[in-house]
Amino acid sequence: AHTKDTAIRSIRATIVEAPTRRRHKLSNTEVTHQGYVLVRVLLDNGVTGIGEASTLGGPRWAEESVESIKAAVTNYLGPALLGQPALAFEANALRMGKAATRNFAAKGAIESALLDAAGKTLGLPASALLGGAIHERIEVIWALASGDSGQEVEEASEKLRRREHRQFKIKFGFNRPQADLKRLQALRAGLGDEVRLIVDVNQGWTEAECIRFMPELEELDVALIEQPVSALQLDAMARVAARTSIPLLVDEAAFTKEEIARAGTMGCGSVYSLKLVKSGGLFEMKCAAAVARAHGLELYGGCLLESSIGAAAHLAAFATLPKLEWGTEHFGPRILMEDLVVNPIRFEEFEICVPDGPGLGVEVDEDKIRAFARKD
Ligand code: MUC
Ligand code: MG
Structure with a gap:
């Protein structure tokens, strides 16, 4: 029509x-x-x-x-x-x-x-225009970011009980590293060894702090460390990546394809976080995925706390990628007191469902x- x-x-x-x-x-x-x-x-x-x-x-x-x-x-x-x-x-x-x-x-x-x-x-769904969906659902990570470990254990336990999330990203860097590590110990003790924990430092540590505190993150079986040092310090990030047994996730350090290629060549990390805010478009985000892939990086479906509208856009592109090893963190629709659509994206069995209605598949x-x- x-x-x-x-x-x-x-x-x-x-x-x-x-x-x-x-x-x-x-x-x-x-x-x-x-x-x-x-x-x-x-x-x-x-x-x-x-x-x-x-x-x-x-x-x-x-x-x-x-x-x-x-x-x-x-x-x-x-x-x-x-x-x-x-x-x-x-x-x-x-x-x-x-x-x-x-x-x-x-x-x-x-x-x-x-x-x-x-x-x-x-x-047609937007995913059809982006090459066609390969996946209907994607494993979805939840972020813990209140800074109060008691509250965070409770929040994560609730997510586990409801079978909504079993992987958690812990936001670091707003406390001293020692305080964040205490918090992480409490989370590991409270949630058990089975739960996958990811740490996002948002550029908050120096290389020296990484050298000092990474062994503790290894000890606590952290699965992935996101952007530990400044986005501008590619050399430092590469040295940190070479020292630790935990893969590093490149986030703020690479927006454009050229930046991804450089980060990949320099060995700044082994996983790349895809985000619309970095790529400037869903077609371009697919190109970012290809460049990251060509440099040997695995893929992570990043977010910036979008509502169901922005999440649906990301999912339309993520669904067309042959592989998204780390799943996605599009928990944004659930962190909002009220979502911005009448048909919020569904979360089921630790996965987020890719909308399949026409366009983005959400109704404002x-x-x-x-x-x-x-x-x-
Ligand atoms: C980031 O740096 O990854 C997305 C979720 C979250 O908790 O922080 C953001 C941005
Ligand atoms: Mg991040």
């Missing part, structure tokens, strides 16, 4: 601040609300599409803030696409690349919205969006 006229008529951006169930801490920030920019595209055929750009505590995890994303969409990226066919994904990405360098979260949200609108027009909850929209 309406496939003839997929010209892009309008692109609008709305800032939304959605409350989280608990405080979520990282090395350099903490959040009680998730800041998103929702991008809506309208095509000439009357079909609308939605995409989401996620941030964490302002322009801290990456350089983009909700304000900068909205400005980039409204003033530069949106105008570059008006009148273009929604299905011209590659050409539209080129146009966005000419209109603005980087601004990956903004570009990723627009492309997601175009995939949603195109999929709805064609009656307009009341929630009105309630959480920033009034400015």
Whole structure:
């Protein structure tokens, strides 16, 4: 239906601040609300599409803030696409690349919205436009980030009991390393030896701290260490990777394909975290996966605490990858007090279900969006 006229008529951006169930801490920030920019595209055929750009505590995890994303969409990226066919994904990405360098979260949200609108027009899931889904469900990790080990053992135990998650990522770096290690000991003791624990330091340690504290992480059978040192210290990260028996996960250190290639060549880690906020588009995220793979890196489906809208976009691409060794951490829909869609993504038997409806397969909850929209 309406496939003839997929010209892009309008692109609008709305800032939304959605409350989280608990405080979520990282090395350099903490959040009680998730800041998103929702991008809506309208095509000439009357079909609308939605995409989401996620941030964490302002322009801290990456350089983009909700304000900068909205400005980039409204003033530069949106105008570059008006009148273009929604299905011209590659050409539209080129146009966005000419209109603005980087601004990956903004570009990723627009492309997601175009995939949603195109999929709805064609009656196909976004994954079909990305090469076709190979997987219907993906193992899903939960993050522990309150910093209170008693509360975290309780939270994780509940997830285990409900058979929602059996792998946990523990956020490090907002305490002294010694305090974080105590917390990790308590988690290992409280959750048992079977549970897979991953540690994300979010660049919080120096190389010296890694040398000192990695043996303890090995002792506690940590499965993966994410971005222990500064994203800019590739040499240090490579030396750390060479010293420890635990694989390192490259996160903030590599956004673009070139950065992934460099990190891979230098041996900065052996797993890569895929994120829309780093790739700037779902097609580009698949290219990132290929480059990482070609450098011998395994793949991890990263997140930035997206709602079901952003999670659905990531899942559409993840589902098309032959292999995602470490599964995904798209627990974002469940950390929100209220999700932004009327049909939240389902979590079953330790897995997240890839939506299979047209487009992103989620339906926006307009009341929630009105309630959480920033009034400015
Ligand atoms: C990150 O650095 O991986 C995603 C989940 C979480 O707890 O932190 C983020 C970002
Ligand atoms: Mg990380």
